[in-house]
Amino acid sequence: MTNAEISDSIPGKFWDLSSSFVVLNLSMNQIPGKLPNLSTKNCTFRYFDLSSNLLDGPLPPFPSSVTILRLSQNMFSGPLSYFCETEAPDLYDLDLSDNQLSGELPSCWMQFRRLFFLNMAKNNLSGKISSSLGYLKDVVLLRLQDNKLSGELPSLENCTELRVVDLGANKLSGKIPTWIGPSLxxxxxxxxxxNEFYGSIPSSLCSLPALHVLDFSKNNLSGALPPCLPNITAYSSMSPEVKDNSEVGFVQLVWKGILIEFGENLKLLxxxxxxxxxxxxxxxESVTSLLRLISLNLSSNNFTGVLPNNFGQLEMLESLDLSRNQISGSIPPSFSSLHFLGVLDLSYNNLSxxxxxxxxxxxxxxxxxxxNLGLCGQPLTPECPGDVTTEYPSVPNGSGSDKNKQDGDGLISLGFYVSLALGFIIGFWSVCGTLVLKTSWRYAYFRFIDDIKARIM
Incomplete structure (x- = not known):
């Protein structure tokens, strides 16, 4: 009865009548109220979906038969201690996201060792992430973003099936663990x-061949960018595309300056x-080998030096943000090959x-x-210094200025007119002066003219 506009609470007797139910889906309604302790009821639910309702109160224990439990987008509150009383060894999909749950993450994950999908994002959870999450050897999706979790990231190197790790918007600190690359x-x-991660980006991350999305933005990371990034073969063309049929759920990313939630199309990004x-x-320079890269954002750092000459090789780029760094030199001509760019920001550098x-x-x-004070050309400025322009040098008097404007392209000057006059005078008197001074030449000239007239007539 999903999306059925139900706005009444669930009667208590309903749970006593549900002993033969295997699937319960009342999602996307407006059901208020609290859930009873379902572990004491005669329930046989395996699929339990009450997401997108108005349920509140603490999370109770659930029946041991449950395998899929989805309670996202409600108003459940309080700690998760009661939920740990649930003994559901076959539970593989747990979604408690977008509620008001608080307190620390429980340490009872060893009793849910078959979990594939764990989503507790967008709550008020605090404290350290329990090391017992390392018992979830089959977990594929781990989403704990938008909470208040703190401390260092515990070891998850046994969770070798992980496809998505989203811990964004917390208060996690410490260095990025080096085990992430070889294990996941x-x-x-x-x-x-x-978050509050610091230190350098470990080169061990280059051992993640299937990585599609790497987001370390808004931390305190320092040091250089690892030159081994092309070893992440999903970004390069060194190996054929690896098809992964695992579900990845939804991941929120800033795409072209807008926060967008990606689903299955995430595998194309x-x-x-x-x-x-x-x-x-x-x-x-190795960055230019990431031939499948679609979005690159290195803005608001302290990068120096010049842009790699072969940047134009990244022909699939649709979004590039290098703003607010200290990059110098010119923009390489190869940028003209970036035909799919929809977002580009090179502002506030030292480019010229x-x-x-x-x-x-x-x-x-x-x-x-x-x-970029030294940068010029369209669309920033109409022209660059040294270009041939239609502007004219100023002269001391106004008449000279008007004269230059009338000269059109600025090439006709006073010297031109002087040369023209001298050339006319010299040429005229060279011919006419000879005829005046030498009688035989004058007679020959006029005889030549008379002969021409006679032939015409």
Whole structure:
């Protein structure tokens, strides 16, 4: 009875009548009230979906038969201690996201070792992430983003089936663990955005061959960008596409400046976002080998040096943000090959020289290039210094200025008129003066003219 506009609470006797039910789906209604202790009821639910309702109160224990439990988008509150009384060894899909749950994550995950999907995002959970999550060896999706979790990330190196790890928008700290790369080789999404991680980006992350989305933005990371990123073969063309039929759920990402929730189309995306950190050094030339990359955001860091010459090799790029760094030099001519760019921001760097000409680059707003004092050309400025222009040098008196304006292209000057007059005088008197002074030449000239007249008549 999903999306059936039910707005009344569930009667207590309903649970006593449900002993033969296997699937209960009352999602997307407006059902209020609290849930009783269902572990004491004679329930045989395996699929239990009450998501998108108005249920509140603490989470009770559930029947041991449950395998799918979806309670997202309600108003459940309080700690998860009662939920740990649930003894459901076959539970593989648990979605408690978008509620008001608080307190620390429980340490009872060893009793749910068959969990595939764990989603507790968008709550008020706090404290450290329990190391007991490491018992979930079959977990594919781990979503704990938008909470208040703190401390260092515990070891999950035994969770080798993980495809999505989303821990964004918490208060996690410490260094990014080096075990992530060698252990989580099937990882598609690694999102640690908006936390307090510090230190350098470990080169062990380059051992993630299937990674599609890397988001470390808004942390305190420092050091250089690892030059081994092309080892992440999902970003390069060094190996054929690996098909992964695992469900990845939904992941929120900033795409072209807008927060968008990606589902199955996430597998088509290739994105790196390490913006708003303290990274420094040059952008390595190896970045230009990420031929499948669609979105790259390195903005608001301390990158220096020049842009790699072969940036134009990234022909699949649709979004590129390198703004607010200290990058110098010119924009490589190869930028003209980035024909699919829908978002480009190179503002507030130390770039100089002419913006390369292309249909794509000149279509962007001037604000995407502003803050580069030495940069010139469309769309930032009409021309560059040294270009041939129609402007004329100023002269001391107004008549001279008017005269230059009348001369059109600025090439006709006073010297031109002097040369013209001298040439006329010399040429005229060279011919006519000879005829005046030499009688025989004058007679010959007039005889020649008379002969021409006679022949015409």
């Amino acid at each position: 080789t099937k990882l598609l999404v690694l999102r640690l955005k908006s 290739r994105s790196i976002d390490i913006s708003s950190n303290n990274l420094s050094g040059d952008i390595p 020289g002419r913006i390369p000409l292309s249909t794509q680059l000149q279509s962007f707003n001037a604000s995407q290039f502003t803050g």
